[in-house]
Amino acid sequence: MHPLRRRTLTGTVAAWRDPAPALLPLPHPxxxxxxxxxxxxxxxxxxxxxxxxxxxxxxxxQRR
Known part of the structure; x- marks a missing residue:
């Protein structure tokens, strides 16, 4: 398992500050x-x- 990956997708995204700013884990929209x-x-x-x-x-x- 990747060292930045958590047990759940929510956990991985919730820990977004750990690898920032180099990486920003995002769920599929x-x-x-x-x-x-x-x-x-x-x-x-x-x-x-x-x-x-x-x-x-x-x-x-670009802001709308």
């Missing part, structure tokens, strides 16, 4: 994961916010 996104509000407020900041730093994120 599928219909099957919508319930998980709703149960884990920190994903949008913390992880996606960090992803947007990093993409903005690189000039790759």
């Amino acid at each position: 599928s219909q099957r994961n919508l319930a998980g996104f709703q149960r884990n509000a920190w994903f949008a407020s913390d992880v996606l916010a960090q992803l947007r900041r990093r993409l903005d730093e690189l000039g790759l994120f």
